[in-house]
Amino acid sequence: MMNEPPCKGCMASVRLTASELERLIAEYGERENEPLATTAEYFRRLSQCGQCSALVYETTCRHSGMLIQYVARLQNKGCPHPDGGKW
Template sequence: MRQQESGCKGCREEYKVTEEQIQRVLSSPMFSEERCVPNDQYEARLNACSSCPKLQSGTTCTLCGCIVQITAKLIEKRCPYPGQDRWAAATAAV
C-alpha cells in the first residue's frame, strides 16, 4: 500500500491555485455585496496577509488552510493568527 502524502493539497508543490480560479470563486453569488467587506478593507486584509509568516505560496494560510484572497473578502471571517487578529489591526487604519 502506498503511503499517503501529508499536508494539504495547497501545500504541495504540484498544486497551484491560479488567479483565474480565485476570480471565478469571487464572482459566484456567495460573494454578494452584503456578504463582503468594502474594497479598501479587503485590500488592507490582503496586505496584512502578505506580510504574515504563515502565508504560503502567496495564497494559502497555513493556520487555517484557507485561500486568503477568498476568505478575506467575507465580512464574517477573521484572521486566525494566534493571539492577534492581523486583519483587525490592518483595517483599524482604514
C-alpha cells in the same frame, strides 16, 4: 494553471486565476448569503496577510489552510492567527 506546488491537503494548485477566485466567492456568497468586504478592506486585509510569517506559497494561510484572496473578501471572516487576528 501554472506549474505551481499543490496544496498539501487537497493536491490542487495553490494559485487561482481572478475568474476562478471570483466564481468561488460568488458561489459561497450565494450559498451562505454572506456579504463581501469592501474593496478597501479587502486590500487592507491582503496587505496584512502579505506581511505575516504564516503566509505560505504567497497565497495560503498556514493557520486556516485557506487562500487569503478568498477569505479576505468575505466580510464576516477574520484572521485565524493564534496570537490574535491581524484583521
